[in-house]
Amino acid sequence: MRYLLRRVAVLLLTAWVAVTVNFALPRLMPGDPASNMIARYGGQMSPRAREAIMIDFGLNTHQSLLGQYFSYLGQILTGNLGTSYTFFPASVTSMIRQALPWTLGMVGFATILAFLFGIGLGMVAAWRRGSASWHRESRLDTALVPTGVMLSAMPPFWLAMMLVYFVSYKLGWFPIGGGIKPGLAKSSSAGLIDIARHAVLPAFTLTLIAMGGWILLMRNSMLTVLNDDFVKFARAKGLPNRSIAYRYAARNAILPIFTQFAMALGVVVGGQVFIEIVYSYPGIGYLLLTAVYNQDYPLMQGIFLIFTLTLLLANFLVEMLYVFIDPRIRVEAGK
Amino acid sequence: MSPRALLHNRRAAVGASILVFFALVALLAPLIAPYSPSNMNYTPGLAMSAKHLLGTNSNGQDIFSQLIWGARTSLSVGLLTGTLICLVQLVMGVFSGYVGGKADTALSSVTNVFLVLPTLPLLIVLSAYLRGGSVFVLVGVIAITGWAWGARVLRAQAIALRNRPFVEAARISGESRWHIVLAHIVPNMLGIMVANFFGAALFAVLAEAGLEFIGLGNPSTVTWGTMLYWAQNSEAMLQGMWVWILAPGLCILLLGTSLGLLNFAVDEIANPNLRRD
Numbered sequence: 001m002r003y004l005l006r007r008v009a010v011l012l013l014t015a016w017v018a019v020t021v022n023f024a025l026p027r028l029m030p031g032d033p034a035s036n037m038i039a040r041y042g043g044q045m046s047p048r049a050r051e052a053i054m055i056d057f058g059l060n061t062h063q064s065l066l067g068q069y070f071s072y073l074g075q076i077l078t079g080n081l082g083t084s085y086t087f088f089p090a091s092v093t094s095m096i097r098q099a100l101p102w103t104l105g106m107v108g109f110a111t112i113l114a115f116l117f118g119i120g121l122g123m124v125a126a127w128r129r130g131s132a133s134w135h136r137e138s139r140l141d142t143a144l145v146p147t148g149v150m151l152s153a154m155p156p157f158w159l160a161m162m163l164v165y166f167v168s169y170k171l172g173w174f175p176i177g178g179g180i181k182p183g184l185a186k187s188s189s190a191g192l193i194d195i196a197r198h199a200v201l202p203a204f205t206l207t208l209i210a211m212g213g214w215i216l217l218m219r220n221s222m223l224t225v226l227n228d229d230f231v232k233f234a235r236a237k238g239l240p241n242r243s244i245a246y247r248y249a250a251r252n253a254i255l256p257i258f259t260q261f262a263m264a265l266g267v268v269v270g271g272q273v274f275i276e277i278v279y280s281y282p283g284i285g286y287l288l289l290t291a292v293y294n295q296d297y298p299l300m301q302g303i304f305l306i307f308t309l310t311l312l313l314a315n316f317l318v319e320m321l322y323v324f325i326d327p328r329i330r331v332e333a334g335k
Numbered sequence: 336m337s338p339r340a341l342l343h344n345r346r347a348a349v350g351a352s353i354l355v356f357f358a359l360v361a362l363l364a365p366l367i368a369p370y371s372p373s374n375m376n377y378t379p380g381l382a383m384s385a386k387h388l389l390g391t392n393s394n395g396q397d398i399f400s401q402l403i404w405g406a407r408t409s410l411s412v413g414l415l416t417g418t419l420i421c422l423v424q425l426v427m428g429v430f431s432g433y434v435g436g437k438a439d440t441a442l443s444s445v446t447n448v449f450l451v452l453p454t455l456p457l458l459i460v461l462s463a464y465l466r467g468g469s470v471f472v473l474v475g476v477i478a479i480t481g482w483a484w485g486a487r488v489l490r491a492q493a494i495a496l497r498n499r500p501f502v503e504a505a506r507i508s509g510e511s512r513w514h515i516v517l518a519h520i521v522p523n524m525l526g527i528m529v530a531n532f533f534g535a536a537l538f539a540v541l542a543e544a545g546l547e548f549i550g551l552g553n554p555s556t557v558t559w560g561t562m563l564y565w566a567q568n569s570e571a572m573l574q575g576m577w578v579w580i581l582a583p584g585l586c587i588l589l590l591g592t593s594l595g596l597l598n599f600a601v602d603e604i605a606n607p608n609l610r611r612d
Contacts (some may be wrong), residue, residue, distance in 0.1 A: 017448045025460065145346065146592070149599055153591025155541055157548050158563065158584030165572045165580070174558065224608040258440060263484050270455030274545055278567075288456060289549060292463045304460050307453040315451060 003323070011316050018180040018308040022301055023072050027065075081302035086294040092302035095287060098331075100306070102179055103272060103283035106199060109266050110206035117207070118214020119254065122148075125215070126222035126253075127245045144215060151212025156271040160205045160278035167201060174201045177280035202279045212263055222253040255326050261318040265311060346606060350596030357590050361406040370397040371406040372557040383578060392562075392579050393569040401557050402582050408558035409590055412474055412543045419478040420485065424531060425516075428486035429524070432493030433516050443490060449483035462551040470523035470543075473552060477542045485531040485542030490548055492524045526605025533598035537591050544587050 075081070081092035121144055128138035168174045174180075175198050185191045225231060226249055234244045271287030280286060284303055291299035323330055340448065348505075353610070360367060370377075377391045389398040417453055431442035461476045493516075496502060505515045547560025554561050562583040566572075571579045603609045 014448060014451055018452065021448075021452070026464070042396065059460060146349075146596065149346075149595040150588065150592050153537060153541070153588055153595045155544050155548075155584055155591070157545060158580070158587065161563075161567065161572065161580050162584065165577055212485050220602075220606075222607055224606075227608050260429055266454050269453050270545075273459070274548075277549060288459060292459060292551070294547070295463075300460055300463060304453070304456050307456045308451070311453050312451050 004320075005217045006320060007316065011312060015309060015312055018312065019076060019305065020069075021071065022305050023069055024220070026297060026301065055259055076305070078144060081305065082298035084291075084296055086296040086299060086301040092299050096284065096302055097304055099282060099284040099287045102281060103276070103285065104310075106203050106206060106281070106283065107268055107272050109199075109209055110203050110272075111265070113207045114205075114210035114268070115214055115264075118148075118211040119218045119257075121211075122215045122218025122220075123222050123245070123250050123253070126226065127249070129223070145219065148212045148215035151208055152216070152267075154209060154212070155274075156205065156209045156276050157274035159208065160202070160275045163201055163205055164278060175200070177278075179282040192288070198279075198281070202275050202281050205275050206268065206271050208223075209275075210264065210268045213260075213267060217257045217260055218253060221257050224252040225249045228252075258318065258322045258325075260317045262311075265314055269307065269311065273298060324333070343455055344600045346596045346603070347402050347600035350593040350600060353589055353593035354597065357406050357586075357593070358392050361410045362402055364403050364407055365539070366402040368403040370400040372396065372401040389582055390534050390576070392565065392576065393520040393571065393574070394565065398401060398562075398579055398582060401562055402559070402586060404499065404557050405559040405562060405583060406586065406590075408470060408556065409540055409543065409560075409587065412477075413540040413590070413594065416474050416477050416481070416539035416543075417532045420482045420535035420539070421528065421532050423478065424481040424489050424528075425521070426487045427482065428489030429493045429520055430513070431486075432490035433497055433520055434512060435497065436495070439490075443487075446483050446490070449480075450487065452480075453543075459549070459551065460494065462546050467607060469553060470556070470558075473543055473546060474539075476546075477539045480541070481535055481538045488527065489524065489531070492527060493520055496520050496523055496553055526601055530598050530601040530605065533594045533601065537594040537598065540587065540591055540594065559587050 021203060079093055081096070084092050084095050087095055125138070125141040125144040129141040164176060168176045177198075179198050180186065180195050186195065231244060231249055234248050239248075272283070273288060275281065276283045276285035277289050284306065288300065288303045290296070291303060298333050373396065375394050375396055377397060379391055379393045382390050389402065392398055392401075427442050427446050431439045431446075457480050458476060461479070465472050465476065497520075502515060502519050505519050510518070516582065543552070543558070544560035544563070547554075547558055548563045548567065550559070550564055552560060552564075554564055560583075563580065566576070566579045566583075569576075571577070
């Protein structure tokens with residue numbers, strides 16, 4: 001329990017730092033967003049409209065920096081992230097709410113698939129090498145390592161572009177882009193099928209991108225475990241290979257790579273942003289690009305904040321899961 | 336970890352060969368490239384031919400020449416950022432782990448925050464604020480966002496080495512903290528640091544290309560990333576100009592793979608559990 005409380009405290013602290021970074025960022029950067037915004041109107045703006053924009057950006061010059069900071073914190077706690085300039089008068093919160101389900105769905109799906117496939121392949125690669133080692137190199141291991149390296153070195157946007165060109169455009173198997181055919185209701189069965197059809201290629205791309213890291217991590221972790229005494233002992237006892245591989249080695253090899261989940265999630269999120277851009281997928285990465293192109297700073301910051309908080313929460317959940325599956329941490333935590 | 340061990344590792348040899356190849360291309364670009372990469376005076380949209388090996392793009396530039404010149408930016412951004420990241424990691428990871436105490440608490444909590452900030456969105460937001468900057472702005476931004484993970488790994492290593500007898504001996508003989516870090520700690524974790532360097536360079540190459548692809552670099556410079564930016568914006572795909580997209584991406588992938596292979600191989604050599612005996 002005390003462990004849990006401590007983790008929650010760290011979570012809140014990090015969230016606070018992230019929010020503060022988000023507050024500081026536009027104020028540290030050269031040129032202020034409000035002036036940029038005003039410049040876009042070519043100076044055709046009355047002093048009062050100018051004032052209104054400054055206030056809306058939270059860059060109220062009459063307020064001290066500390067005052068600005070506290071009103072910013074207050075706004076965030078009430079879920080108010082300001083007004084988008086691109087989609088005026090829509091609020092940043094409402095734009096994010098529309099885009100978030102698309103991204104979460106795909107990221108969740110691809111993360112799980114990539115994890116399962118990556119772990120599986122990494123495990124088999126290590127096991128094959130471990131058992132075939134004396135005489136010859138295992139072909140599978142020899143092939144899988146460079147594959148994993150290549151997948152992690154793959155520019156996600158490029159892979160997406162190539163797949164759009166060859167699979168969607170040339171072969172016509174999937175739609176070229178978008179999330180759903182315009183005019184189709186999301187909840188109808190035709191709509192759901194269409195959503196799935198639009199999601200296949202982006203999800204496939206993202207899974208490939210995310211898989212490379214897991215293959216390599218799991219392979220190395222499994223090789224390390226295979227060197228452990230308890231595995232040697234299991235071999236000496238003459239246990240069947242299958243049981244050594246799955247019940248002894250793999251279960252222990254998965255534990256340490258859980259701690260790398262934060263990094264893996266970062267890769268998925270990064271890949272997701274690029275993939276959404278190429279496929280014009282209506283998620284939050286695409287929205288981020290729209291915000292960047294239109295110099296829509298409130299929207300940009302709101303999206304960054306959501307990304308940060310979501311990642312924080314995901315990492316927290318993984319950490320909790322880790323406590324649950326690794327009894328050693330549980331014992332330590334109980335102290 | 337000796338250089339000889341690297342040569343005997345097949346993955347390292349392949350990675351190093353690709354890297355050397357690209358380095359030569361980058362160095363000899365003015366000699367190899369048949370045309371100027373920015374000259375827009377050729378017929379746009381030409382197919383592959385003996386005169387234009389990879390054809391021309393819709394701006395009337397020679398794709399093959401652009402590809403060769405593009406190697407310069409990618410390679411130098413990768414190596415420069417990799418070095419910068421290593422230096423940050425030296426302070427935030429190695430030094431922090433070695434000195435311990437309050438300094439370590441402060442430094443490692445900064446690391447922990449950077450660890451959970453979403454890297455790519457942070458990169459995009461930072462570059463959006465600093466828009467239109469030079470390649471050096473990109474290098475700085477990428478270095479700021481990409482050091483945290485490695486720093487954590489190095490810190491753990493430094494903590495493990497901190498109380499070894501040879502380090503204690505150096506401490507007792509009155510050597511300064513930085514001297515101990517550089518002369519006694521770093522040489523004992525060189526393998527991991529070198530692996531980290533290649534990992535950071537790989538991250539930088541991909542990040543630079545990605546930022547340029549979405550138009551956050553300087554679109555008038557010729558790099559693999561800006562080539563893809565122009566290709567995407569000219570709807571190269573719909574015009575069937577797939578070479579324009581395929582070629583720069585393939586180069587990024589190859590350079591990235593070489594850095595990734597080196598990262599993996601050095602890690603393998605430095606870690607006895609992964610070694611083949």
